[in-house]
Amino acid sequence: MSQGQGQPGVIIAGAAETTRLGKLPGVSTLGLHIEGALNAVADAGLTLRDIDGIATVSAPGPVQVAHALGITPGWIDGTGVGGTSFLLHVRHAVAAIRAGYARTVLITHGESGRSRVDAARMAPAPSSPAGQFEAPYGTLGPTTTFTIPVLRYMKEYGLTHEQLAYVAVAQRRWAAKNPRAAFRDPITVDDVLASRMVAYPFHLLECCMVTDGGGALVVTAADRAGEFRRPAVHVLGTGESSETPMISQMADFTQSQAFRLAGQAAFAEAGIAAADVGHLMVYDAFAHVPIYGLEALGFVAKGEGGPFIAEGHTEPGGRLPMNTNGGGLSYTHTGMYGMFAIQEGVRQLRGEAAAQVAGPEISVIVGNGGMFATSGVLVLGRQPR
């Protein structure tokens, strides 16, 4: 029996990204939140006056975003645990709506990741554990930390450099079908391995881009489905967990405990198994992360993620379409990519994606925060449970 049975349903009634993505030096971080919010509220066919709950990360934070939009919230969530935060916001909004704390929740993302117009500082505080015990060793953001586990994985499970490179190749095949993707030209494994070394074993094309952009969601009760402009997307199950604030303290470098626990919770609530999933998004800041995601949620056995992708099963025509917008590697990546993974899941279930998969009933979104620090997982459906 699934945990969510008997609970009132919750839907995503509006979903939209900023009109443009990429390099937007003329828009601030707050401006990107506002643009995403206005687009999502319009997508739902609502007005800002209909919003009574707000969720986003700091900075700029829910108080700033709500005030800028003229929203007076009766429910506020400022959970800021990295790029997966927006998946946690959806989970928390589900609980709030079921509890009657809010009726219509707006979740916003905006990040001037590339142009850095009023962007949040990223380096750890010098007295924090990461500031004392990692930063002194010459770390420089995710390329030097998120990447460290993979050599251990390669040794333990035999993942090859070519298989790792193929993750980028597979996702570029989706991006080629998506006019909004930043990088659309086909690439080969040789191209990936010939690209500049960033942090061995990661080449440039195995690392996500950094862009400006945003997006937002409107979440409300499922008994209102039909009141909105676009087809409702049902939130069937959700999960969240955290593991470690420092990559060096990750319990096992070959698997993400946070992905696994969040996934188990989401699947249990939705009452589904991996075989029920027709579309999958796995946060891909780097090429190894989708491999860890496939394995943590049980789509493949431990050690089989790399071969599974290299055999073509996740690319166009494959049996488990994954990262169909092109992902952080080829579509866009503002820094906190989770919002864009949700957006693509919504588009696929509505049937309006650029690279549309044939009629998926269930889309699963696997979010990552920090460097395998946190995870949120959403099970979204075209139909209510």
Place this chain on the structure above:
Amino acid sequence: MPTPETQPFWDGCAAGELRLQRCTDCSVPYFYPRPVCPACGSTRVEWFTASGRASLYSYVINHRPARGFEDDAPYAIAVVQLAEGPRMMTNLTGVPSTPDDLVLDMPLRVVFERRGDVSLPMFTPAEPAEPAPPAPAGAAEVGR
């Protein structure tokens, strides 16, 4: 920049010792420094001096240097498995930063390198012939 909870660790480094903490209730050694045992929640914890022996758990070779590391690039940012059990991030010294020279599970030993105001624990290749590490510290002499 130390905090009161981490000061003994940095004092140890300045004295040429790698100091870890362990729980006097469940005997589990742990790192990073904090006033509670992550295994059992006990606040009865103590400092001890680790052997300094370790092995190479994983790493990257960074080609885009952080500020202050311009002359070192490319350089390895590694995570080592201490003989006592905990892992920590470090840099490697006395070995070229190439995949051929950096072999996972190779034996290492701690050395301390002055960087600015602090003495920083780093690791360098050790002879494989060195004696095997003892049982996890505290397992024998500290009971419940």
